[in-house]
Amino acid sequence: MPIVRNLGRAASQLLQSSGCGCGVSLVPVRAIGVSPRQVASDASFHSVTFSESDHPRVLITGGLGQLGVGLAKLLRKRFGKNNVILSDIRKPADNVFYSGPFIFADILDYKNLREIVVNNRITWLFHYSALLSAVGEANVPLARAVNITGLHNILDIAAEHNLRLFVPSTIGAFGPTSPRDPTPDLCIQRPRTIYGVSKVHAELMGEYYHCRYGLDFRCLRYPGIISADSQPGGGTTDYAVQIFHDAIKTGKFKCYLRPDTRLPMMYIDDCLKATLEVMDAPAEALTMRTYNISAMSFTPEELAQEVQKYVPELQMTYNVDQVRQAIADSWPMNFDDSNARRDWGWKHDYDLPELVTTMFSYLGSDSRIAQAN
Ligand SMILES: NC(=O)C1=CN([C@@H]2O[C@H](COP(=O)(O)OP(=O)(O)OC[C@H]3O[C@@H](n4cnc5c(N)ncnc54)[C@H](O)[C@@H]3O)[C@@H](O)[C@H]2O)C=CC1
Numbered sequence: 001m002p003i004v005r006n007l008g009r010a011a012s013q014l015l016q017s018s019g020c021g022c023g024v025s026l027v028p029v030r031a032i033g034v035s036p037r038q039v040a041s042d043a044s045f046h047s048v049t050f051s052e053s054d055h056p057r058v059l060i061t062g063g064l065g066q067l068g069v070g071l072a073k074l075l076r077k078r079f080g081k082n083n084v085i086l087s088d089i090r091k092p093a094d095n096v097f098y099s100g101p102f103i104f105a106d107i108l109d110y111k112n113l114r115e116i117v118v119n120n121r122i123t124w125l126f127h128y129s130a131l132l133s134a135v136g137e138a139n140v141p142l143a144r145a146v147n148i149t150g151l152h153n154i155l156d157i158a159a160e161h162n163l164r165l166f167v168p169s170t171i172g173a174f175g176p177t178s179p180r181d182p183t184p185d186l187c188i189q190r191p192r193t194i195y196g197v198s199k200v201h202a203e204l205m206g207e208y209y210h211c212r213y214g215l216d217f218r219c220l221r222y223p224g225i226i227s228a229d230s231q232p233g234g235g236t237t238d239y240a241v242q243i244f245h246d247a248i249k250t251g252k253f254k255c256y257l258r259p260d261t262r263l264p265m266m267y268i269d270d271c272l273k274a275t276l277e278v279m280d281a282p283a284e285a286l287t288m289r290t291y292n293i294s295a296m297s298f299t300p301e302e303l304a305q306e307v308q309k310y311v312p313e314l315q316m317t318y319n320v321d322q323v324r325q326a327i328a329d330s331w332p333m334n335f336d337d338s339n340a341r342r343d344w345g346w347k348h349d350y351d352l353p354e355l356v357t358t359m360f361s362y363l364g365s366d367s368r369i370a371q372a373n
Pocket residue numbers: 061062063064065066067068088089090105106107108127128129130131132146150168169170171221222223224225226231232233234235237
């Protein structure tokens with residue numbers, strides 16, 4: 001009994017010893033080839049080289065997907081080309097390769113990741129590698145490895161090297177038992193996809209490492225992201241990108257979701273702006289470490305009506321894919337992002353009409369595009 005009581009006292013001291021209700025004391029370090037061990041958080045090998053007056057040295061993982069190249073462009077404008085390293089396991093296109101530093105980085109290779117962080121004196125890490133909702137369901141073992149094991153590698157390296165770490169979460173981190181209209185930051189999260197499960201895991205692990213080891217973990221739950229110059233990587237919201245390309249090329253679009261399926265969406269510039277803003281925010285402003293962000297919410301039918309202002313002859317048909325429909329039916333319809341707006345001043349720039357105008361102006365004028373507006 002005394003042992004149990006002492007353990008209980010030690011645990012409660014630990015849980016009460018910092019502002020977030022947890023004790024910041026130890027950093028997990030994996031010695032290469034040895035099982036994980038723990039050392040004091042002020043151990044001398046910590047590479048805390050980033051002072052507030054310096055630019056951060058940035059690594060982006062999974063950078064060749066829909067969002068990474070745009071993020072690199074934004075960060076390079078701000079911090080300088082050579083301070084932002086893009087990485088992935090795929091071969092970059094010429095324009096990406098010649099636009100700034102690119103390296104191979106497999107997030108499942110812990111030793112290689114650690115070398116990259118050390119050799120390049122990385123201070124900020126944006127962890128974009130993931131398998132998205134639809135491709136995740138098609139290959140659960142790979143999604144589990146990339147989204148969960150990969151995240152563990154990133155968390156340990158970030159904690160060990162005192163990095164500021166951004167990990168995106170998603171509307172997919174909610175499920176059928178979550179309130180869907182609107183969905184607040186804190187509510188039931190029981191997603192039914194491996195993607196969603198892995199993202200809830202990422203949110204909780206990041207917050208745990210923040211409380212337990214002092215890791216500067218920051219996380220935004222992105223809505224479906226819409227971009228003109230990059231293709232989505234196999235999600236449920238991809239239709240809202242493809243419709244623009246098909247409308248311009250063929251004047252026809254076959255949608256795999258029902259016309260009334262409402263989902264939160266966002267233009268890529270807003271998404272990247274929010275990402276940089278939350279990374280820039282002073283730690284004292286953040287009352288949470290995982291925030292919803294929102295801009296608009298629409299159905300395929302509503303998007304088609306807006307697109308038809310530019311391509312009036314667009315023929316929209318529906319061929320429902322049961323897997324993606326079931327996923328969409330379990331996701332939020334509207335996102336409550338009032339905490340992000342209050343804590344760090346989040347404000348979106350693009351609503352639905354603005355988004356559609358911008359997409360068409362990027363994708364170029366075509367003989368099909370009427371001057372209807
Ligand atoms: N695009 C969207 O609508 C949304 C994206 N997000 C999140 O934002 C992040 C970026 O998303 P996207 O760019 O759209 O994803 P994406 O699927 O387009 O790109 C993911 C990248 O990860 C890379 N990758 C896969 N396995 C890897 C490995 N073992 N090591 C290193 N890289 C690996 C892929 O090669 C790919 O380039 C993801 O974490 C995603 O969950 C969240 C919500 C919405």
